[in-house]
Amino acid sequence: MVTRDHAEDGSIRSWRDSLTRRRFLGASAAAGILLVTPSQVRTYAANEQLQVGVVGVGGRGSGFVPDKGWSSVREQIGGRIAAMCDVNRQKAAESFQLHPDVPKYEDFRVMIGEMASRLDAVVVATPDHVHAAPSACALRAGLHVFCEKGLTRTIQEARTLAELTVERKRSTQMGNQAGYNERVVENVWAGRLGEIQTIHMWGGGGAGPRPRPSGTPDVPDYLNWDLWLGPATDRPYHPDWMRHAMWRDFSCGHPGWWGAHLWATLFKTMKLETLWPIDQQPPVAGGKTIKVTAECCEVCEDTFPRSSIVHWDIPARRDMPPIRLTWFAGGQEAEQRRRDALRELFDKHPQWGSPDDPRWSSWVGNLWIGTEGVMYTFGHGDTTVAMLPEEKFKSLSPPPESLPRPLPGRFLRGWAEGMKGGPPPMGCFNAFSGPFTEWYLLANVATLFPDQALEFDPVACRIVNNEQADRMIRPPYREGWKL
Numbered sequence: 135m136v137t138r139d140h141a142e143d144g145s146i147r148s149w150r151d152s153l154t155r156r157r158f159l160g161a162s163a164a165a166g167i168l169l170v171t172p173s174q175v176r177t178y179a180a181n182e183q184l185q186v187g188v189v190g191v192g193g194r195g196s197g198f199v200p201d202k203g204w205s206s207v208r209e210q211i212g213g214r215i216a217a218m219c220d221v222n223r224q225k226a227a228e229s230f231q232l233h234p235d236v237p238k239y240e241d242f243r244v245m246i247g248e249m250a251s252r253l254d255a256v257v258v259a260t261p262d263h264v265h266a267a268p269s270a271c272a273l274r275a276g277l278h279v280f281c282e283k284g285l286t287r288t289i290q291e292a293r294t295l296a297e298l299t300v301e302r303k304r305s306t307q308m309g310n311q312a313g314y315n316e317r318v319v320e321n322v323w324a325g326r327l328g329e330i331q332t333i334h335m336w337g338g339g340g341a342g343p344r345p346r347p348s349g350t351p352d353v354p355d356y357l358n359w360d361l362w363l364g365p366a367t368d369r370p371y372h373p374d375w376m377r378h379a380m381w382r383d384f385s386c387g388h389p390g391w392w393g394a395h396l397w398a399t400l401f402k403t404m405k406l407e408t409l410w411p412i413d414q415q416p417p418v419a420g421g422k423t424i425k426v427t428a429e430c431c432e433v434c435e436d437t438f439p440r441s442s443i444v445h446w447d448i449p450a451r452r453d454m455p456p457i458r459l460t461w462f463a464g465g466q467e468a469e470q471r472r473r474d475a476l477r478e479l480f481d482k483h484p485q486w487g488s489p490d491d492p493r494w495s496s497w498v499g500n501l502w503i504g505t506e507g508v509m510y511t512f513g514h515g516d517t518t519v520a521m522l523p524e525e526k527f528k529s530l531s532p533p534p535e536s537l538p539r540p541l542p543g544r545f546l547r548g549w550a551e552g553m554k555g556g557p558p559p560m561g562c563f564n565a566f567s568g569p570f571t572e573w574y575l576l577a578n579v580a581t582l583f584p585d586q587a588l589e590f591d592p593v594a595c596r597i598v599n600n601e602q603a604d605r606m607i608r609p610p611y612r613e614g615w616k617l
Contacts, residue, residue, distance in 0.1 A: 183212060183213060183214050184207075184211060184212070184213035184214065184254045184255060184550060184553065185213070185214055185216040185252060185253050185254045185255075186198075186207050186213045186214065186215055186216060186253065186254065186255050186256070186257060187215075187216060187217035187218070187219065187245060187246070187249060187253050187255070187256045187257070187272075187277075188207075188215060188217070188218050188219065188256070188257045188259065189219045189220075189242045189245070189256060189257065189258045189259065189260055189268045190219070190220055190258065190259040190260035190261075190264075191218050191219070191220050191226050191229035191230070191259070192220050192222050192224075192225025192226040192227075192229065193225065193259065194259045194282055195220075195229070195257065195259030195260070195282075196228065196229045198215075198257050198259065199215055199218070199229040199232055199233065200232055201232075204543075205545075205546070207257070207546070210544055210545070210546035210547060210550075211544075211546045211547060211549075211550035213254075213255075213550070215233050215236055216236060216237075216249070216252060216253055217236060217237050217238075217239070217245050217249045217252075217253060218230060218233065218236055218237070218238045218239070219238070219239040219240065219241070219242050219245045220238075220240070221240055221241075221357065221358040221361040221362045222356060222357050222358075222362070223356040223357075224354070224356040224357070226238075237249065240358050240361055241358075241361055242267075242268040242271060243271060246268070246271050246272055246275050246277070250272075250275040250276065250277060253277055254277065254278060254553060255272075255277055255278035255279065255280065255305075255549075255553060256268065256269075256272040256277050256278070256279055256280075257279075257280045257281075258272075258279065258280070258281040258282060259281075259282045259309075260282075260364075261362075261378040261384055261385070262284055262286070262287045262378070262384060262385050262386045262390060263287045263364060263365065263366050263378070263383065263384045263385070264362075264364040264365070265281050265282065265284070265285060265286050265287065265291070266285075266286045266287070266288075266291035266292075266294065266295060266365075266617060267364055267365055267615065267617065269281045269286075269295055269306075270294060270295060270298055270617055273295070273298040273299065273302050273304055273306070274298065274302070276302060276304070277304065278304045278305040278306065278549070278552070278553045279295075279304065279306045279307075279563075280306070280307045280309060280546065280549050281295075281306075281307075281308055281309065281563075282308075282309040283308055283309050283310045283386075283390060283391070283394035283395070284386030284389065284390020284391060284393075284394050284571060284574075284575075285308045285390070285394070285563070285567050285568070285570075285571040286386075286571055286575075287384070287385070287386055287390075287575075288575065288606075288607065288608065288609060289571075289572045289575050289576070289579075289595065289607040289608070290595065290607050290608035290617070291617060292563075292567075292568045292569075292571035292572045292575065293568060293572065293595045294617055295563045295568055296410075296563045296564045296567075296568030296569070297564070298563075299562060299563040299564040299568070300564045305549055305550075305551075305552030305553045305558070305559060305562070306549075306552075306559070306562050306563040306564070306567075307545075307546075307548065307549035307552075307559040307560075307561045307562060307563075307567070308394070308561040308563065308566075308567035308570075308571070309545070309561075310394040310395050310398055310514070310515075310561060310567075311395070311514050311515065311545045312395070312513075312514040312515025312517065312545065313398060313515055313540065313545070313560040313561050314398040314399040314401070314402040314403075314515060314516070314560070315399045315511070315515050315516040315517065315519065316535070316537040316538075316539060317519070317532065318399050318403060318509070318511060318516050318519055319399065319402050319403045319537060320532070320533045320534070320535065320536055320537065321509075321521070321532075321533060322403045322502070322504075322509075323403070323533070323536070324533035325506075326506070326507075326521065326527065326530065326533070327502060327504030327505070327506050327507050327508070327509055327521070328504040328505030328506030328507070329455070329504060329505045330403075330404065330457065330502055330503070330504050331457070331503050331504060331505065332457060332458050332459065332460065332503050333400050333404075333457075333459050333460070333500060333501065333502050333503065334460050334461075334462065334472065334475065334500065334501040334503070335393075335396065335397060335400075335459070335460070335461045335462070335499075335500050335501075336461070336462040336463075336468075336469075336472055336498060336499060336500075336501075337388065337392060337396070337463070337464070337497055337498025337499065338387070338388025338389075338391075338392060338393070338461075338463045338464055338498070339388065339438070339439070339440050339441055339442070339463045339464015339465050339468070340380075340387060340388070340434065340437055340438025340439050340440060340463075340464070341380045341437045341438065341440070342432065342434065342437065342438075342439060342440035343432060343434050343437065344380065344434075344436065344437050346436060347372035347373075347374035347375055348372075349372065350370045350371070350372070351371065351372060351373070352371075353371040357371075359371045362376070363612075364615065365611035365612055365615040365617070366383050366384060366612065367383060367612055368612050379391070380437055380438075381436060381437060382434075382435070382436060382437060382438065382578070383436070385438075386574075386575065386578070387438045387578055388438070388463060388464075389461075389574040389575060389577050389578060390571070390574065390575070392498060393461075393574045393577075394570075394571075394574070395513075395514045395515065396498060396499070396500060396511075396512070396513075396516070397500070397570075397574060398515065398516075398561075398566075398570060399500075399511060399515065399516040400459070400500060400502070400511075401566075401569075401570045401573060402566070404448065404454060404457060404459075405451055405452050405453075405454055406448060406451070406569070406570075406573060407565065407566055407569045407570065408451045408452050409422060409424070409448075409449070409451050409569070409592045410568070410569035410572070410592045410593075411592075411593050421593075422449040422450075422451070422591075422592075423449065423589040423590055423591050423592075423598065424446060424447070424448055424449070424573070424576065424589070424590045424592060425445075425446070425447040425587045425588065425589055425590075426444065426445065426446050426447075426576040426577065426579070426580045426587070426588050426590060427444070427445045427447075427580060427585070427586065427587045427588070428442055428443070428444045428445075428577070428580035428581045428583070428584050428585075429442060429443040429444075429584060429585065430442040430581050430584040431465060431467050433581070433582060433584060434581075435582065438578070438581065439463075439465075439581055440464055440465045441463060441464050441465020441466065441467045441468045442461075442463045442464075442465075442468060442581050442584075443460065443461070443462055443463065443467075443468050443471060444460070444461045444463065444577040444580055444581070445458055445459070445460050446458070446459040446460075446573070446576070446577075447587075461577060473489070476489040476494055476501075477489045479503065479508070483508075485523055486507055486508050486522050486523050487508065487522045487523065493510050493520065494510075496512060498512065499511065499512040500512065500516070506526075507521060507522055507523060507526060507527065508521075508522050509521045509522070510522070538557065538560075540560055548560055548561075569592070572590075572592065572595070576588070576590055579597070579603055579606045579607065582603070582606060583600065583602070583603050586600065586603075587599075588600055588603050595607065
């Protein structure tokens with residue numbers, strides 16, 4: 135007899151153990167409607183240990199599972215791993231062994247359907263294309279959600295998670311660890327660099343053209359290929375598809391990986407989130423659009439181009455004028471253009487520094503260009519900061535603190551405090567991470583339509599001047615899956 139929590143032999147629970155496929159899909163509407171109602175969800179008491187389920191424990195998610203470690207649920211927030219889910223038993227084996235008595239699943243829909251009344255929260259650490267579905271499923275079940283970066287693969291997925299956060303009033307957080315650098319934000323807001331005229335970001339780039347995997351090798355017995363694909367277009371198994379960072383169907387590319395770390399501070403500093411009305415009910419009227427234009431060495435429908443330059447033209451917002459932000463992505467073409475821009479800048483302002491400064495040779499970074507100087511930032515949450523000319527800025531005292539500070543080294547703490555009735559986390563889906571994700575994912579859409587200025591309306595969540603590009607915002611889920 136199969137128990138509610140796990141099979142007698144200790145194996146992973148799948149929908150086959152307790153439900154027929156027809157019965158499960160009929161009950162859960164594949165991915166959106168749950169087997170549990172919000173009234174059945176466990177009510178957290180302040181003196182209790184947080185009960186956390188983890189979806190995806192074989193890769194990045196393995197860091198949340200041990201009792202000790204820099205991202206451990208127990209060490210960071212005193213929580214307990216109460217359920218685990220992974221489609222790959224081989225990759226998940228070590229994590230599963232650390233908690234032999236915890237219920238284990240292949241299908242997150244079954245895990246949430248069975249366990250929601252005993253969970254407080256869910257951590258999602260799957261490949262990018264299966265971030266949104268379990269996050270939405272958990273939010274609809276009344277659970278708090280921490281989802282690794284990039285938050286979602288598509289813009290519509292990011293909008294959905296932001297709206298669900300508002301609707302369900304849950305604590306949500308994107309896992310870009312350090313969030314944004316409050317000190318940088320406050321320095322710019324205090325006018326230390328004058329008016330920021332433009333920001334250059336560099337690094338990344340893609341694999342370039344690649345043939346689609348051919349052949350139909352057997353699916354390994356430790357892998358549920360159908361669940362690994364999740365909402366992505368159906369295709370035969372091939373191990374090359376599982377190099378998911380390369381493929382558009384499964385990945386955010388550089389914007390969602392390193393961009394989620396390196397661009398969060400500039401997004402906050404330039405008040406870009408104020409263009410999104412997600413917290414305003416009803417939404418304010420639209421009218422302002424963000425224009426995004428890409429220059430590419432090639433168009434890659436399946437992968438990301440080796441080299442591209444992406445420009446975001448941002449309209450005026452709050453007390454800030456319009457601004458152009460430019461990402462120089464990989465490859466010799468983009469690097470040469472960036473170097474030319476550096477030389478032009480320092481030829482005009484030699485007192486600010488030299489184009490040969492080794493900082494500009496870093497493999498990735500940001501250059502903030504103001505009317506009174508420049509700033510270099512780099513690292514998770516822009517932890518490396520230099521304001522130039524150094525003689526001008528080194529003696530300045532820090533500006534007054536106007537932003538809250540999270541507990542250092544405890545990137546889960548703000549999320550946990552939000553569950554307990556505290557302030558929303560720094561990277562909550564509605565006020566920050568959702569709009570931030572929509573903004574950086576525009577780069578991936580633009581590289582499919584080079585040299586075309588795509589106009590994105592952040593109120594309507596639409597590209598208003600190109601129907602084909604607009605469809606890229608909300609590509610269809612395959613049959614049997616819903617967001």
